[in-house]
Structure formats: structure tokens, C-alpha cells
Amino acid sequence: MAYEPKNYDHLKGGALKGFSDSQLDQHFTLYKGYVAKLNEIESKLAEADNTKPNYSFSEYTELKRREAVAFNGSFLHELYFENLGANASISPELQKALDAQGGKDKLVADLKATALSGPGWALLTRNRRDGKLHTYFIAEHHLGLPIEQDLLLVLDSWEHAFMVDYGIKRPDYINAFNENINWAEVSKRFAR
Numbered sequence: 171m172a173y174e175p176k177n178y179d180h181l182k183g184g185a186l187k188g189f190s191d192s193q194l195d196q197h198f199t200l201y202k203g204y205v206a207k208l209n210e211i212e213s214k215l216a217e218a219d220n221t222k223p224n225y226s227f228s229e230y231t232e233l234k235r236r237e238a239v240a241f242n243g244s245f246l247h248e249l250y251f252e253n254l255g256a257n258a259s260i261s262p263e264l265q266k267a268l269d270a271q272g273g274k275d276k277l278v279a280d281l282k283a284t285a286l287s288g289p290g291w292a293l294l295t296r297n298r299r300d301g302k303l304h305t306y307f308i309a310e311h312h313l314g315l316p317i318e319q320d321l322l323l324v325l326d327s328w329e330h331a332f333m334v335d336y337g338i339k340r341p342d343y344i345n346a347f348n349e350n351i352n353w354a355e356v357s358k359r360f361a362r
């Protein structure tokens with residue numbers, strides 16, 4: 171099955187304070203590239219010879235090694251774009267979970283610190299093992315992602331997400347991100 175990239179043009183035209191159209195357009199182009207590569211990898215895997223996998227090299231092995239990069243690169247971006255669009259509406263259930271762990275501001279501050287830990291992704295999740303909210307850092311798109319998580323809020327902390335608008339000022343970008351969180355979408359994910 172081929173994946174179709176989604177259109178997020180509704181985020182342009184000043185819908186997000188602190189995000190220029192040029193920044194968003196370049197990010198959309200990059201996201202579409204991951205979807206195209208995911209389709210390419212899946213179609214090549216369907217044809218690849220899986221009878222001689224090899225740690226050093228085989229076409230099949232390399233495709234397998236990079237499959238999660240393109241998959242997560244595609245769908246982490248969708249989660250990111252979809253949790254943007256300032257909306258302060260938090261469900262009572264999510265509010266309760268946030269309050270039980272020191273409040274929204276504390277967790278958002280921890281997500282910021284997570285995102286400042288390097289280029290990659292910062293996630294706010296519900297950990298299915300302890301039922302609590304957690305923040306985690308993913309390098310690239312696939313390194314360090316703990317299993318058993320419901321992804322609630324996704325923050326892209328790669329340079330391409332902010333260099334056009336903020337240069338090397340990652341903290342300023344994260345502050346802008348925090349101003350544009352769609353808490354209604356986060357609440358919807360929490361309810362699932």
C-alpha cells in the first residue's frame with residue numbers, strides 16, 4: 171500500500187504565531203520526502219531477496235535497517251503538524267493526569283528540556299506500563315524510542331524545523347512551539 175502525504179497548508183498564513191510560511195513550506199517538503207522514501211522502501215522490500223540477510227550488507231538488510239527511519243520520519247511529522255494550531259482546550263481527563271504530575275507547565279518545561287537535549291524528537295507520552303505521563307527523547311527518528319507508549323504530544327527538534335525562522339536559537343523555537351500547541355488534539359489522543 172502506498173502512503174499519501176497529507177496537506178497541512180491550513181497551518182500557513184499566520185495561523186501559527188512564530189512560524190513563517192517559508193519555514194513551514196520547507197518542512198512540508200521534507201516530510202513528503204519521508205513518505206516517498208517509506209513507499210520506496212516498502213515496495214523494494216516486497217521484491218527483495220530475503221534468503222541472504224547479512225549484518226555487513228545485503229540489500230534486504232539495509233532496507234530493513236532503514237525502514238523505521240522512513241516510517242517514523244513520516245508519521246512523527248504528521249503527529250507534529252497535527253498537534254500544532256493553538257487551542258487551549260484540555261479535556262478534564264487530561265487535565266487531571268497533568269495535575270497529578272505537577273501540572274501542565276511542569277510537563278511542558280520538561281518537554282522543552284528534552285527537546286534541548288539534541289537534534290531529534292521530544293515526546294510527551296502515556297506510558298502503558300505505569301500509566302503515567304513521560305517525556306522521552308528520540309535521536310534521528312528511530313533511536314531511543316521506548317516501547318509501550320501512547321504518543322500524546324510530539325515536538326520536532328531537528329534544526330530543519332526552525333533554522334529559517336530562528337537560526338541556532340532552538341530555545342526560542344521551542345517557546346514558539348509551546349505557544350502553538352493544539353491541546354484539543356492532545357486531549358483526543360489521550361482519550362484513545
Ligand SMILES: [Fe+2]
Nearest residue numbers: 326328330331
Ligand atoms: Fe521535521
